Amino acid sequence: MILNLLTNLSYYIPEIVSIVTMCALLFLEASYKASEKSRTMVFVASLIGLVVVLFSLISNMSLEPVSLFASAVVVDKFSTLTKILMTLGTLGVVYLSYKSKDIYTGLKSEFLIMAMGVLVGGMLLSSANNLLTVYLGIETLSILSYVMSSFKRHESSSTEAGMKYALYGGISAGIMLFGMSHIYGVLGTIQFSEMVPLLKELTGANLAVMLISFVLFFVGVGYKIACFPFHMWSPDVYQGSPLPVTTFFALVPKFAGLAVLVRISFVFFSNEGALQIGWIGLIQVVAALTMTVGNVTAIGQDSLKRLLAFSSIGHVGMMLLGVVAVSESTTRIILFYSIAYLFMTLVVFYVVSTISDKYGTDSHSVIKGLIYRHPLMAIVMSIALFSLAGLPPFSGFVAKFNMLSAVIESKYYALAFVAAINSVISLYYYMRIIKMMIVEQPETNEKIETFNFINQALITVYAIPVLFLGIFWEKIMLISDGAKIFIVP
Amino acid sequence: MIPYIAYLGISAFLFIIGLAIMMSRKNIVAILLGIEFILNAAALNFVTYSKYSAHNLDGHIFALFIIVIAAAEAAVGLAIVIRYFQLKETVHIDEASELRN
Numbered sequence: 083m084i085l086n087l088l089t090n091l092s093y094y095i096p097e098i099v100s101i102v103t104m105c106a107l108l109f110l111e112a113s114y115k116a117s118e119k120s121r122t123m124v125f126v127a128s129l130i131g132l133v134v135v136l137f138s139l140i141s142n143m144s145l146e147p148v149s150l151f152a153s154a155v156v157v158d159k160f161s162t163l164t165k166i167l168m169t170l171g172t173l174g175v176v177y178l179s180y181k182s183k184d185i186y187t188g189l190k191s192e193f194l195i196m197a198m199g200v201l202v203g204g205m206l207l208s209s210a211n212n213l214l215t216v217y218l219g220i221e222t223l224s225i226l227s228y229v230m231s232s233f234k235r236h237e238s239s240s241t242e243a244g245m246k247y248a249l250y251g252g253i254s255a256g257i258m259l260f261g262m263s264h265i266y267g268v269l270g271t272i273q274f275s276e277m278v279p280l281l282k283e284l285t286g287a288n289l290a291v292m293l294i295s296f297v298l299f300f301v302g303v304g305y306k307i308a309c310f311p312f313h314m315w316s317p318d319v320y321q322g323s324p325l326p327v328t329t330f331f332a333l334v335p336k337f338a339g340l341a342v343l344v345r346i347s348f349v350f351f352s353n354e355g356a357l358q359i360g361w362i363g364l365i366q367v368v369a370a371l372t373m374t375v376g377n378v379t380a381i382g383q384d385s386l387k388r389l390l391a392f393s394s395i396g397h398v399g400m401m402l403l404g405v406v407a408v409s410e411s412t413t414r415i416i417l418f419y420s421i422a423y424l425f426m427t428l429v430v431f432y433v434v435s436t437i438s439d440k441y442g443t444d445s446h447s448v449i450k451g452l453i454y455r456h457p458l459m460a461i462v463m464s465i466a467l468f469s470l471a472g473l474p475p476f477s478g479f480v481a482k483f484n485m486l487s488a489v490i491e492s493k494y495y496a497l498a499f500v501a502a503i504n505s506v507i508s509l510y511y512y513m514r515i516i517k518m519m520i521v522e523q524p525e526t527n528e529k530i531e532t533f534n535f536i537n538q539a540l541i542t543v544y545a546i547p548v549l550f551l552g553i554f555w556e557k558i559m560l561i562s563d564g565a566k567i568f569i570v571p
Numbered sequence: 572m573i574p575y576i577a578y579l580g581i582s583a584f585l586f587i588i589g590l591a592i593m594m595s596r597k598n599i600v601a602i603l604l605g606i607e608f609i610l611n612a613a614a615l616n617f618v619t620y621s622k623y624s625a626h627n628l629d630g631h632i633f634a635l636f637i638i639v640i641a642a643a644e645a646a647v648g649l650a651i652v653i654r655y656f657q658l659k660e661t662v663h664i665d666e667a668s669e670l671r672n
Contacts, residue, residue, distance in 0.1 A: 213633075214629075214633055217636070217637075217640075218640070221644065224644075225647050228647050229647060232651050232654065237658075238659050238669060239669050239670055241654050241655045242669050243670060244651045245651050245667065246667065246670075248647065249599070249603075249648070252603065252606035252644055252648060253605075253606055255644075256589065256609030256610050256613065259613035260586055260612060262633075263582075263613045263616035263617045264616065266625065266630060266633070270624060270626075270627070271627070318670040321670050
């Protein structure tokens with residue numbers, strides 16, 4: 083038994099490395115002196131930790147699906163790919179937080195410690211194999227996120243963001259837990275693999291209880307990915323948090339939430355029956371409303387952060403389309419969408435962060451005539467925005483196209499229609515930013531000089547996948563080949 | 572022996588009280604209290620089902636985890652609320668409207 087657990091640990095190296103890095107950062111913080119050298123050291127340590135995590139994840143890619151720790155977690159290709167995406171997102175955000183001025187200046191390594199913790203929570207969530215692990219993952223993710231969003235301790239807006247996040251989070255976690263308790267009551271187990279055969283035999287009252295319980299369960303996951311009825315916290319938190327934290331929230335918790343939603347949909351709802359009809363119906367309605375609310379509300383926003391919050395809500399709606407069309411190929415499509423979304427988001431937030439650091443505000447007006455002040459930044463931002471809007475030949479187009487074709491293949495024509503309309507709506511507000519950057523004259527002709535060579539190189543590196551994934555997407559799809567969900571006992 | 576349904580009734584009652592508190596009260600500390608009600612309702616459910624219908628220990632373990640995590644969540648939530656009170660001198664939910672377009 084003990085030997086078995088020890089061998090399991092060898093599959094779990096990425097998580098262990100993350101936790102070790104987190105603890106190492108705590109110790110480094112103890113020896114922290116207020117100097118540039120000390121600050122750089124902390125960042126380098128966390129970058130090294132993350133790179134090690136990334137490599138150990140890549141070496142895990144070739145493993146057969148296996149369940150660990152008495153079936154608490156499962157390591158398969160899908161979960162490993164999601165973890166890679168989350169680690170890449172964290173890497174990008176860690177560098178962003180190093181250069182950003184938006185974050186509280188007296189901050190030492192708190193951001194990095196919390197970010198590693200959220201990463202561990204996300205990893206747990208994406209490989210969850212029983213209800214307890216789902217709950218633990220969501221809470222690890224959430225509780226650290228509350229702290230992260232209230233990092234600017236001296237500004238009431240940031241504290242307010244953290245407070246709203248904590249309240250919404252607590253409520254939805256509680257409701258989710260109540261749903262889980264009834265799922266356990268009806269089925270008598272919390273293991274996914276033991277639940278699947280029992281679900282088929284449900285009838286009558288038990289089935290009704292199950293349907294309601296899964297709706298309650300969806301509240302918790304839906305809040306984590308910010309889909310329609312539970313999206314209210316998202317714009318407030320995005321606006322109030324420091325920009326690196328906002329970027330982080332746009333990436334890691336979303337991927338983790340989507341991963342667990344995909345896993346649950348595949349494990350429990352791939353058999354035809356009343357449960358599947360109920361669940362797919364729920365996700366369909368939620369996806370359509372999420373897209374529409376996100377994109378329509380984004381139009382009137384002045385704050386760039388708020389606009390990006392609503393645009394990310396719109397994208398989550400798009401990704402939910404993949405959950406609706408439950409089949410093996412859609413897992414790959416969702417993963418591809420996530421990859422495209424990762425790089426687009428990193429580029430956009432990087433630019434917005436630089437600009438709002440310089441002007442001290444993130445209102446629309448600061449971006450006017452950006453092309454006269456920093457051409458590279460404006461071009462890269464335009465590429466990312468075109469891609470977010472889903473125009474060919476960028477990666478966003480391929481991602482959206484694949485998603486729509488999967489939905490049409492599964493004959494959800496109304497949903498595909500809503501998604502297409504939403505693409506048009508989103509085009510409007512993305513184009514408005516591009517018009518502001520390129521056509522309109524700047525208020526001042528002062529050049530942005532703080533954007534040094536490393537930043538320029540980095541932003542170009544982020545933009546390359548946005549451009550090339552749109553052309554060579556089949557190769558990337560091959561990597562995620564076989565990334566289906568396994569039910570491992 | 573107390574019947575099975577009594578426990579479920581109490582837990583449903585706690586859940587509804589929690590929801591009602593969160594919807595009607597404007598004090599942020601009271602809302603945190605409402606969250607605790609809901610978490611405890613879920614924990615009670617788990618223990619009941621564990622004893623009466625599932626006959627395994629999964630529910631007991633789940634309840635222990637709920638207690639620990641609820642404590643962590645309350646600690647973080649209260650810390651943030653205290654900070655907010657220091658900055659704004661109020662814990663009224665309607666006053667927290669700075670982030671609105």
